[in-house]
Amino acid sequence: MTVALSPAPWAGAAVPLQRRALLAALPALCWAPRAQAGAQIEEPLANSVRSALSAAVADAAPPRPSFDNIAQRMVYLRWLGQASERLKRRKSEHHTRVEFLEAVWYESRRAGLETALVLGLIQVESGFRKYAISSAGARGYMQVMPFWARLIGDGDDRRLFHLQTNLRFGCVILRHYLDRERGDMFMALGRYNGSRGRSVYPDMVYGARRAWDIPLE
Numbered sequence: 760m761t762v763a764l765s766p767a768p769w770a771g772a773a774v775p776l777q778r779r780a781l782l783a784a785l786p787a788l789c790w791a792p793r794a795q796a797g798a799q800i801e802e803p804l805a806n807s808v809r810s811a812l813s814a815a816v817a818d819a820a821p822p823r824p825s826f827d828n829i830a831q832r833m834v835y836l837r838w839l840g841q842a843s844e845r846l847k848r849r850k851s852e853h854h855t856r857v858e859f860l861e862a863v864w865y866e867s868r869r870a871g872l873e874t875a876l877v878l879g880l881i882q883v884e885s886g887f888r889k890y891a892i893s894s895a896g897a898r899g900y901m902q903v904m905p906f907w908a909r910l911i912g913d914g915d916d917r918r919l920f921h922l923q924t925n926l927r928f929g930c931v932i933l934r935h936y937l938d939r940e941r942g943d944m945f946m947a948l949g950r951y952n953g954s955r956g957r958s959v960y961p962d963m964v965y966g967a968r969r970a971w972d973i974p975l976e
Contacts, residue, residue, distance in 0.1 A: 799897070799903075799904045799907075799932070799950070799951060799952070799953050800950075800953055801904070801906045801910070804910060804911075808935075809910065809911060812910075812911040812931060812932075812935060813911045813912070815870075815911075815927075815931045815934075816911055816912055816924075816927050816928055816931050817912075823861065823865065824861065824864055824865055824868075834975050835864070837975075838864070838874075838973050838975060839857065839860055839861070839864070841973045842860050842878075842971065842973060843856050843857060843860060845970065845971070845973075846859075846860065846887070849886070849887045850887060858922070859887075859922065862922055862923050862926050863877055863878060863881070863926060866923070866926040866927055866929075866930045867926075867930055869930065870930035870931055870933070870934040871934060872930055872933060872934060872937075873968075874971070875968050875971040875972045875973065876944070876964065876965075876968050877901075877926075877929075877930060877933075878967075878968070878970075878971040879964045879965065879966070879967035879968030879969075879970070879971055880901065880929075880933070880948070880951070880964050880967075880968075881900050881901055881929075882967040882970070882971075883960070883963045883964050883967050884897075884900070884901055884902040885899065885900050885901070885902055887900065888900070889920065889922065889925075890920055895953075898916070898919040898920060898925070899919050899920050899925035899929075900922070900925050900926060900929070901925055901926060901928070901929025901930070901932075901933075902929075903919050903925060903928045903929055903932065905919065907919075907928055907932060908928075911928075911931075912928070932951065933947060933948075933951055936948075936950040936951055944961075945958075945961045948960060948961040948964055949961060
């Protein structure tokens with residue numbers, strides 16, 4: 760996005776301190792990411808589906824990747840190093856960055872989703888902001904609508920700002936939509952955004968995904 764500003768009438772003159780501060784802040788304000796979530800539609804869930812989703816989000820397993828052999832662990836560590844470097848501009852603190860990436864890796868794979876796509880979705884949805892809230896009321900990194908806490912959680916939608924809880928809900932919900940759409944990720948992403956059948960949102964996620972497509976070999 761490029762923002763063109765007309766020359767200010769006071770250009771070339773001494774600018775008051777408060778006005779100078781405002782001008783200095785304009786680039787950051789113009790580029791500040793917005794929460795992009797639409798409105799995931801609350802739909803009736805069959806009891807079996809509700810129970811399965813509730814069990815999926817309730818599992819308290821910690822978001823720590825485990826590996827069958829050292830080769831798998833080395834692949835993961837190479838991915839973590841490259842992903843951390845790419846995320847540094849958005850999350851400068853090393854520990855916070857690694858904790859976030861560990862959780863994304865764990866939750867995406869636990870749900871059978873591609874990690875790069877989940878990172879692309881987070882980039883589009885919240886700009887990697889933990890406490891993002893959309894105009895529709897969606898919350899956190901993956902912009903989960905509060906009604907999900909009531910449908911399949913413990914009813915406390917404040918927990919949707921917790922790192923693992925938000926990623927757990929987001930990945931379980933996307934997996935649910937993917938299953939409903941019989942493996943069609945384009946349509947599943949549309950459901951996630953509340954814009955099923957329209958291409959704008961899936962195209963944005965796929966575009967953002969490319970930045971996180973890190974070779975695992």
